[in-house]
Structure formats: C-alpha cells, structure tokens
Amino acid sequence: MHLWGVLCWHPQDLITCQMSNKRVQASKDLPVRHFKGYKIVIVGSVIALSILYFRVSWPERSIPRPPVPHPANKSKRPLSQGLANLTHLLYWPATPGDGGNLLASTSPKTSTYYLQGPVQARYALGTYLKAILVARDHWGRPKTYGGDLFRAQLLGPTLNTGVPGDVQDLENGTYLLSFPLLWAGRAWVQVRLIHSSEAVGVLRRIWRDHWATVDFTGYFRGPTGYEETVTCNVNPLFIGGEESTCRYKDEDSGELWFCAQPRTLPCNSLVGHSAGHYWNVTTLHEDALMAGNVTDKALPRGIPAIWVDKEGDKSLVSSPQQPCHPGIPVPKPSGFYHQNIWHSLACSGHSFPTEDSILGCLAGRIIHMMGDSTLRQWWEYLCGAVSSLKPVDLHVTYQVGPLMAVDTTRGIVLHWRAHSWPLRSLRTPVASLHSVARELGGLAGGPHTVVVLGLGAHFTTFPPSIFMRRLAGIRAAVTALLAREPRTLVVIKLANTGYKSVYGSDWLTLQVNRLLRAAFAGLRVAFVDAWEMTSSLALPDSIHPGRLIVRNEVDLLLSFICPS
Template sequence: MSKPNRNIYRPPGPRPICKLASKSMDSSSFLDSLSQKLTNLTRLLYWPPIPGGGGDILASTSPQTSTYHLRSPAQASYALGSSLEAILVARDHWGRPKTHGGDLFRAQLLGPDLKAGVPGDVWDLENGTYLLSFPLFWAGQAQVQVRLIHSSEAVGVLQRIWREKSATVDFRGYFRGPKGTEETVICNVDPQSTGTKGPTCQYRDMVSGELWFCAKPPTLPCNFLVGHSSGNYLKVTTPHDESLLAWNVTDKLLPQGISPIQIRTAATGNISLALSPRLPCRPGLLVPKPSGFYHQDVWHSLACSSRSFSTVDSILGCLAGHVIHMMGDSTLRQWWEYLRDTVPSLKPVDLHVTAHGWPLRSLRTPVASLHSVARELEGLAGGPHTVVVLGLGAHFTTFPPSIFVRRLAGIRATVTALLTREPHTLVVIKLANTGYKSVYGSDWLTLQVNRLLRAAFADLRVAFVDAWEMTSSLAVPDNIHPGKLIVQNEVDLLLSFICPS
C-alpha cells in the first residue's frame, strides 16, 4: 500500500517541456482542438436568467421570508413508494414574492429516528416559484427540510466571477539552482494570472497538452522548477457581492412549512423500504435521480444492488488480488485513509493513491510528484483486476469552466484508450462533494463541475459514485471532508462495483 502522492510509476518519455512565453501568448489553442462534443459541454451549464442591476440587498431572496407548502391537501398518511410534492415561493427581505428564478435551494426529506434521508428534486419554474418533489422510500415518520444555499443574486455574482475571472487563486513555484539558490514566483493556469509583466515559463504536459505557467525567476532558468504549493486567494468581490454571499443569508434553513408526515408500509406484507429489484453494480449503468437514500445510516443505491462491507474480512476478501489506483483530491484520499484505518493489514492489496497535478492546492510538494491524471492513465496496462478511481472537481471551482473542460478532455481520451485496450478495467468516477460556501468554492460551482463530469463520461462504460447526493442527504453539517459515516458508505459503494456479488 503506497502513501498519498507517491509516484506509481514514471511514464516513458521526457518530463513536461518548459520555455519562455510572452504575455501575448494564446494559451487556448489546446481547448480549440477539443472535439465538438467536449467543447459543447459548457452548454450544460444553463442556469435560469438572473436580472442584472439593482444594488438593493433587501430585494435579494431571503431565507427568513421564503415559504413552502404542500401542493395538495395533507393526508393522514402516505403510501410507501409514492411521492410528496410541495410549492416553494421565494421572497425578498421585504416579504415580496420574487418574479424570477435562479435561487439555489436544497431540499431534503429526513427521518431522524430512522437515520434516514433522501435529496428532494427542486424544479425551478423561473417565475419565483419552485416545485419540490420527494420520493417516499421508507416507512415511518419523515420531515421536509429546505435550505437556501444562495440567493439568485448571489448566484449571479458566482456566475459572473466563474466565467469572467481567469483565476480566483494563485500558486507558488519554487526554483532551486545547482548551488542551492532558491527563488519563488507566482504560477497559474495562464500567463496573465501569474501577475507578471515580464516573460513567463511555460510547462506543457506531454500527454494531455495542458499548459502551466510561472513567472520567470529573476536569475534561474525555467527548467529549475522543483516545488509547488498553494498561494493566495485573490480579491474578486465588491462589498455588495460580499453582502449577498454573507453567512447570515447563505446555507440557511427556511421556516418549517410542512408538518412531519407518516409513511405507511406497503399493502402487501410488512415491507419498510421501497426497493425495486436492481441489477448487480457494474459500470455503464444509468444513474437515476435520486441516485439513492439513507436508512439506518446505510446508503441504498437505486442504480444497483449496493452491498455493505462491515467487516475487515469482507473488505479484504473483495480487494485481494486487485490493483487499485486512486487519483484525485483530498476527498478521495479520505477513502484511502478509511481503508488504512479500518483494515489492520492491506498487504494482500496493491493500493495506490496519488494527487492530481496542477492546479493542486497543497502544501509545498515536489514537482516530480505532480503527474497529471492523463499521464498516470497512459502508463496503466489495465485488465480485469485493475480498478481506477478518479476524484475530480474540488480544485477547479477557482477557474472558469474552460479549464475543467480542458482537463476532462485529456482524461476522457486516456480513459477511452484504457478501456479500448483492456475493456474489463473498472473505472469509477467519484463526483465532487457538497460543503463549499464561498466565492472560491461554492456548492453552486461544484454543481456545475459535477454536470461536466457526468456528461464527459456518460457514454463510456464507467461507474459513478454520486458523492454530491451522499454528502447532502442527511441532517449533518456540510463539510467538504465528510465524517466517517459518509466516507464508509462511499467506499462500500465502490466495493460493490469491484465485488458485485
């Protein structure tokens, strides 16, 4: 079992080349070469129009005055397997109904006594009202809960910054000379974001073609780059923007609008869960919406027959004989940590974890350890005992969507090649978690990233772990790094794909 960030292998061929680049260099040529399919992924980012102008904060959507109610008269009880519908009316701080959509609401149906939860569907009617729909998957008591994550006005701020700013964070590049001299500069995804008016160093990934730029060090040459780390969060908001994104109007519960309901068991027998017959978990299955629900703190997938791996022997029995490659961010590293802490000895398992390359927000890391996912995948032989898990998204909310589309293009190409040479390789895509609530990593931004992730791999024979819903279905505080309960359920779903029976 290797440690996070350890190199799995060194791909053949030279390391990424570097050269000086002028400020006028066009770094978008690679994006222009993408297939039409991937270039059009940005069409998936539709959001209801949000009227511009107006600086009145009190005219923005308020979590205190917005209301919701049942769509039809309340019943004494509801049938297991049916659905509950409600109407939400968005209102401003004066209590006036909104006349346009675009708010980001999150709806849940919770069963606290049963440790149950399922995400509700929120349909924006684009006139200030929203249709909420909740499937009734368990028998017993349930309670609707609705949160305003961001007002439409706040979403407008996020939308503008995401599309118009080339970056909302920067990075540090560390150069070291042969005599130990060190020089530190700013690096980023394009020359402009390095903040320099002089020349920049350009680094091209030899597999994906992706570019990375650092300001030219004062004396050292470009090929002396040895280290990388996070830099600063850049100032991208106005005081008005910050008021719309303030804590007192972000991720706030709406006043309770629906009394707790009672869900009765099915008419035929004492059935407590609405689970139709499902196929064993395998790649290529369509993921329904919702993709699953919790009951007694266990996630029940609605796409396939997920299993529980509650003992050390069951985990080892599943993983033994497999080669597992986990590539991504810290939310995926949590899976490795869970396995490490749960299973005393993983010696029978060939398990590797590595962070994706630039733009990685991290402590100082050797550049030699930063391989792109595309480079890692190109070096894998694949096969029926090879599992590749990709966790992408969290580090891309600080850049415009074109940056993530470019990354997805390179990864999709290498995944396609891997599945072509070894069709029985299992590739698992972990969607990004909920948990961010700032201009640098809002849940609205993560939602867009997940849309792109789904679309990029939708027609490939891969498996999806819907971490977005798994991290937003229980009555627990949002955390980009969720607790053990959620991580265990995510890993159990992964293992269900590796060992479907």
C-alpha cells in the same frame, strides 16, 4: 466550441484585431502588453492574442466568458459531443438587474413552502410528496424570477435517514419540490437556501470578469541550494503578461502551466509547488450577499411531519436486483440513507462492515486512486479499516502523496495520487505532480485493475473551460485504457458539497458535476454520486465529510468491484 484564430497589428494610431471574420478596433492608447513575442490588446473586455484559443458559447451575456487564450495544442483530442454543448449543460436562469439592494434579494427567513395538494393522514410507500416553494425577498414580497440555489431533503426519525428532494426552478419565483417516499414511518421536509439568485449572480460575475480567483507559488532551486519563489497559474496573464514567463507542457495531456521567470534561475530549475493567495474579487455589497446569515440557511418549516405506511410487510422501497456494474444509468435520486446505510437506487449495493469482507473483495486487486483530498479519504478509510493494509513510506508530503498501501499476503495494492496542478496544497515536489492522463497512459489495465478518479474541488476557482480541457485529456486516456483492456473497472467520484464561498461555492461544484457526467457519458464507467451522498442527511456540510458518509461511499465502490 469553436477554434478561432486571432491576429493583432497596429497601423499608425489604431490597433486592429481580426477575430475569425470579425474585426474590432481600438485606440492605440489602450493597454497593450507583450508576452513571449505576442502583442496583446485589451478592448473593453476583449483580450486578443496572436495565437489560437478555445471559445465557449454561453446562452447569455451574464454567463462567464472563457479565459484568456492558451497556445494551441495540436495533439489535443476533441471533446465529447455533450461537452461541446455548454449552453445546455451550464444553463442557469439569469438574475435581472444588478442585485444592488440587499433587501431585495431572496431571504431564507421569509421564503415559504407548502404542500401542492391537500394534507393526507397517511401516504403510501413508493409514492411522491410534492410541494411548492415561494421565494421571497427580505420584505416578504414574492420574487418574480428564479435562479436561487435551494436544497431540499426528506428526513427520517433519526439524523441518519434521508433522501435529497428534487427542486425544479419554474423561473417565476416559485419552485416545485418533489420527494420520493422510500421508507415507512415518520418523515419531514427540510429546505435550505444555499445561495440567493443575487448571490449566484455574484458567482457568475466572478466567472466572467475574474478568470481565476487564486494563484500558486513555484519554488526554483539552483545547484548551490539557493531558492527563488515566483507566482504560477494556468494562464500567463494571471502572473503578469509583461514579465518573462516559464511555460510547462505535459506531453501526455497537453496541459499547460506557467510561472513567472525567476530573477536569476532558469525555468528548468522548478522543483516545488504550493497554493498561493486567494484574490480579493468581491465588493462589500457582494460580500453581504454571500454572508453566512443568508447562505446555507434553513427556511421556516412549512409542512408538518407526515406518516408513510408500510406496503405489506415492506418498510423500505426495494433496491434494484441488478448487480452494480459500469455503464448502468444513474437515476435521480441515486439512493437514500436509512439508519446509517446508503441504499442505491441504481443497483444492488452491499455493505462491507468487517475487515474480512473488505479483504475478500480487494484480494488480488490493484486500486489506483487519482484526484483530490476527498478521494484520499477513501484511501485513509481503507487503511484504517483493514489492519493488514500497511502504508508504505514514500518519503513525501502526506497531503499530496503519492501514497501506497499493500497487503502482500492477499496481493492487494492501494495507490493514491493527487491530480496535477492547479492544486491548492502545501509545498510538494513538482516531480510528484503527474497528470491523470499520464498515469492512465502507463496502465496496462485488466480484470484485477481498478481506477478511481475524483476531480472537481480544485477547479472551482477557474471558469469551466479550464476544467473542460482537463476532462478532454482524461476522457481520451480512459477511452484508450478501456479499448486496450475492457475488463478494467473505472469509477468516477463526483464532487461533493461543502464549499460556500466565491472560491468554491456549491453552485460552482454543481456545474463541475454536470461537466463530469457529460465528459464520461457513453463510456463503460461507474459513478459514485458523492454530491447526493453528502446532501441527503441533516448533517453540516463539510468538504471533507465524516466517517459515516465516507464508509458508505467506499461500500458503493466495493459494490462495483465485487458486485456479487
């Protein structure tokens, strides 16, 4: 990541932009906008401002460019070294050509897979099953390049047994599938095409050419109760650079937010926030590549069911003996389901099936949950599973919180708060939208304090640099919290599957999770891999998974809180 200075001027008939040590020129007839005293010139796809901005290096032209510059924040702390190397983190094979012919795109009906070796009558517990997948177009012709997003699973005799398979893109139209054999008995392979490489190309184009795919609404109120609504977003150009703009800065995180200037009311009269509009960012051909008949579709079964033998009297691969604690490495896969129960392959997780077992773990603890609605599901599950946890009426919109439940007898306090904008939500008071960095900065921490962060779902409508800036501030706040009180438990919930559109595709979520892992690498935090926990079973994907999955996610959280 590089910090570049940009300066524009216009001697006579040319506009010149000095960018680092490079200079570009364009005719003065090209669009020039003014905003907050800055002159903006658009040269092809180059937008220059007389301010500083972060530039992200991408491995190739087909990967999205960074968003329009933000004013510099001198107090911003540096990103982790892993985050700085986006070339490595966000690499994905390119799709050659423009994907103009739908029939030449990858088809879930004609793509095939088969065992890498000869079929065996029986397989040994703890070994691997390997297969080769051949991506084919709608004519049945093998593809010659990679970039498809396939999901592979090994499933058991009921809907509630399964493990995610590893899919290795060989970048020549073939993929290596690998499945650990973790339970004895019958098992079979299922492969789904989530997005063709051509559909992934659509997502990359939107990242590159549309620095946002949604906007938001700001509600301003005067002293007499008169209200005005305007468009808001993370960048002033998303709301019309020629208009006067209201600028809001969170002093704790350095995050910036912009709203169009109301017609009569001042900027400091902003009182409410909500989701706005979804922008039309695709062509008809791109809509066809993302359509339901080719998205998230199962391939014809290519491997017959197999039989896995027991090992002695063992019917399951044993979980590790080490207790669950922050800082442990997370293997791939991180675990598997067997008869409704998630078995961690990183540590010895536990089940908390009764109200008393949950109460015994949470007694004397304050749990701070900060994130999106998939994390709010954890709060709701705990309140539903424990009758003595009484929600406190805070007179706020239920969707966005803040929410609190307490058990005064056992000294349990359970908080949930939505992360700040960008937040697609019903109308909510701006005063309720505290940044995660600000909340973390106000915590003393300690052995009875648990912090759970769930981020990702609301950032897929923006390029990754927006999410990186948010993660930079949160990582710094987590680092400071653990420095002042190392006994604080911090748990990171990865984003789960569920979205299948240009506004929140699983492919985008996959990139978000890569950044999440990198942002907290090297810190003594725990991870709950919600991506794998929502992609291991033969259940329909949902951005808000069902109770079975939520229960297992919460059980893993409790295993970190109460490892013994």
